[in-house]
Amino acid sequence: xxxxxxxxxxxxxxxxxxxxxxxxxxxxxxxxxxxxxxxxxxxxxxxxxxxxxxxxxxxxxxxxxxxxxxxxxxxxxxxxxxxxxxxxxxxxxxxxxxxxxxxxxxxxxxxxxxxxxxxxxxxxxxxxxxxxxxxxxxxxxxxxxxxxxxxxxxxxxxxxxxxxxxxxxxxxxxxxxxxxxxxxxxxxxxxxxxxxxxxxxxxx
Amino acid sequence: xxxxxxxxxxxxxxxxxxxxxxxxxxxxxxxxxxxxxxxxxxxxxxxxxxxxxxxxxxxxxxxxxxxxxxxxxxxxxxxxxxxxxxxxxxxxxxxxxxxxxxxxxxxxxxxxxxxxxxxxxxxxxxxxxxxxxxxxxxxxxxxxxxxxxxxxxxxxxxxxxxxxxxxxxxxxxxxxxxxxxxxxxxxxxxxxxxxxxxxxxxxxxxxxxxxxxxxxxxxxxxxxxxxxxxxxxxxx
Ligand SMILES: [Zn+2]
Numbered sequence: 001x002x003x004x005x006x007x008x009x010x011x012x013x014x015x016x017x018x019x020x021x022x023x024x025x026x027x028x029x030x031x032x033x034x035x036x037x038x039x040x041x042x043x044x045x046x047x048x049x050x051x052x053x054x055x056x057x058x059x060x061x062x063x064x065x066x067x068x069x070x071x072x073x074x075x076x077x078x079x080x081x082x083x084x085x086x087x088x089x090x091x092x093x094x095x096x097x098x099x100x101x102x103x104x105x106x107x108x109x110x111x112x113x114x115x116x117x118x119x120x121x122x123x124x125x126x127x128x129x130x131x132x133x134x135x136x137x138x139x140x141x142x143x144x145x146x147x148x149x150x151x152x153x154x155x156x157x158x159x160x161x162x163x164x165x166x167x168x169x170x171x172x173x174x175x176x177x178x179x180x181x182x183x184x185x186x187x188x189x190x191x192x193x194x195x196x197x198x199x200x201x202x203x204x
Numbered sequence: 205x206x207x208x209x210x211x212x213x214x215x216x217x218x219x220x221x222x223x224x225x226x227x228x229x230x231x232x233x234x235x236x237x238x239x240x241x242x243x244x245x246x247x248x249x250x251x252x253x254x255x256x257x258x259x260x261x262x263x264x265x266x267x268x269x270x271x272x273x274x275x276x277x278x279x280x281x282x283x284x285x286x287x288x289x290x291x292x293x294x295x296x297x298x299x300x301x302x303x304x305x306x307x308x309x310x311x312x313x314x315x316x317x318x319x320x321x322x323x324x325x326x327x328x329x330x331x332x333x334x335x336x337x338x339x340x341x342x343x344x345x346x347x348x349x350x351x352x353x354x355x356x357x358x359x360x361x362x363x364x365x366x367x368x369x370x371x372x373x374x375x376x377x378x379x380x381x382x383x384x385x386x387x388x389x390x391x392x393x394x395x396x397x398x399x400x401x402x403x404x405x406x407x408x409x410x411x412x413x414x415x416x417x418x419x420x421x422x423x424x425x426x427x428x429x430x431x432x433x434x435x436x437x438x439x440x
Contacts (some may be wrong), residue, residue, distance in 0.1 A: 038274075039267065046262045054245075054260035063263060064387045070270045071385070075277060137384045154254040155423045187245050192255075193246045 022087040030077050034046050042070060046088070048156060049094045054096035055151040057105065058140060065101045069094045084165060091166045093159075095148050102144035131192070138188035144180035205233040210240045214247055277385035361410045366403075368418040375422060378429035394428065 021040065029037030048192070049069050054062040072093050080089060139147055152163045153174070164174040186193060205213075210233050216222050217230040234241050382395050401421040408414035 007207065042267055042270065046266065047259065050266070051260045055257075055401035059260075062260065063266065063269075064389060066262065066266060067270050067273060068387060070275065071273045074270075074274055093346055114266065119433055131253050132257055135250075135257065150254065154251060174217075175221075182215060182247060182250060185250055187241075189246075194242065 002050050024082075027077055027080065027082075027086065030074060032169075042071075045073075045090050050092065050155065052091065052094045052148075052151055053098050055139065055155060056095070056144060056147055057101045060104070061101050066094075071096045072097065088165045091152070092168065095152070095166055096126060096150050098147060106144070114141065134189060135185075135194045138185055141188050142181060142184055146177065146184060149174060149177045150181040150185065154182070205230045207233075207237060207240055210234070210237070211243065212242075214244055218244065218247055218251070263340050272345065273385055278386050280381040328419070361414075364418075368422060371422050372425060375425035379425045382428055382430075396425065 021037070024039055026041055026044075030041055046066075050062065050066045053065040053069065057065050059112075069090070073090055076093070084092070110142070139150065142150065149163060150169065152158045152166060153160065158166070160171050160174045160178075163178075164171045167174060210230060211323075213222065213226065217227060222230065234244055237269055318333055338364070379394075384390050398421075401417070401424055404417040405414060408417040
């Protein structure tokens with residue numbers, strides 16, 4: 001499509017104190033198409049959205065899914081009813097988009113598409129690269145639903161109440177799913193996990 | 205508390221979700237059971253490892269890509285606005301397509317004509333099934349009735365094909381405008397799906413099979429053209 005540089009068109013520019021904007025103000029400004037507000041919203045949520053996508057669909061598809069999420073966020077803000085927190089709503093979109101993509105990946109895998117062999121390429125690990133890599137490889141083996149709850153709660157550190165709101169389920173369901181996901185992770189990691197030392201433990 | 209109970213409770217215990225009595229029971233069991241201590245240790249290590257996974261950094265160009273897609277979507281919106289009235293007229297025009305009813309009628313006419321050609325009286329159920337064509341079947345020269353029925357059928361097929369073809373030609377630009385806002389992979393999937401459906405129309409034999417293929421193609425384009433209706437509100 002022959003479109004001009006889209007960000008260059010004139011847009012409303014309200015006098016916004018960029019840092020101090022509550023969700024309602026931010027949403028209203030984004031609905032008006034305020035470029036700064038949109039970018040602000042993006043920067044506010046990009047890490048967690050991208051993180052969720054990356055952990056759920058893996059590195060190959062993460063970027064495309066993250067794009068999809070934000071396009072849907074901005075296109076969908078008009079229909080956002082405010083009955084959930086903005087963050088909850090955005091993460092729900094992210095999880096839904098990522099799980100949809102994960103479903104496609106599985107179908108592709110069943111058809112025998114070979115380039116899906118590549119498992120979560122590890123970013124540079126902070127503390128123990130070996131364990132991080134194993135954990136990421138094990139996560140790639142989990143069913144996508146388990147992976148989602150594990151990422152939300154144990155990686156992103158959200159509460160069960162937040163997880164339940166995002167996954168649209170009861171708190172009890174969120175807890176029991178997480179329990180199963182962790183048990184599965186322990187099975188997958190097996191001796192690797194047993195052999196590792198606790199962070200801050202004595203040197204070998 | 206036994207080992208099985210501890211395995212069930214270990215998450216809640218480590219998350220601090222148990223009350224004093226429950227937590228104390230867990231600690232009691234852990235003090236005396238090395239296997240469960242291992243289990244709890246592993247769960248603790250797992251949590252630490254998950255919490256310490258290196259953050260996945262969004263690439264620097266991500267916003268530009270999103271911005272570009274939003275721009276493409278707005279361009280598509282503006283085109284759709286102009287075409288929206290055309291679209292609703294198109295739908296109104298498509299509604300009264302008489303194909304299915306007419307085809308049942310003419311198929312009945314052929315069956316009836318064939319039966320009469322063989323000199324047999326049409327059975328009651330057949331006549332009941334095709335009352336529409338009674339006048340045609342009653343026309344004097346039976347051979348002519350058959351030929352007319354076949355001609356009529358071919359005409360109907362041609363007409364229906366023409367109408368569906370026109371619907372497709374009007375839907376296609378709308379759908380393409382929507383697809384322009386999609387990510388490349390999805391757009392490729394669209395091209396693939398479209399081609400598969402066009403192929404289905406091409407290879408379908410005339411009549412209901414082809415009609416179904418046309419319907420499949422047009423309703424697919426319709427869905428795409430109207431945009432994906434994803435519930436953005438409270439639900440999914
Ligand atoms: Zn035990």
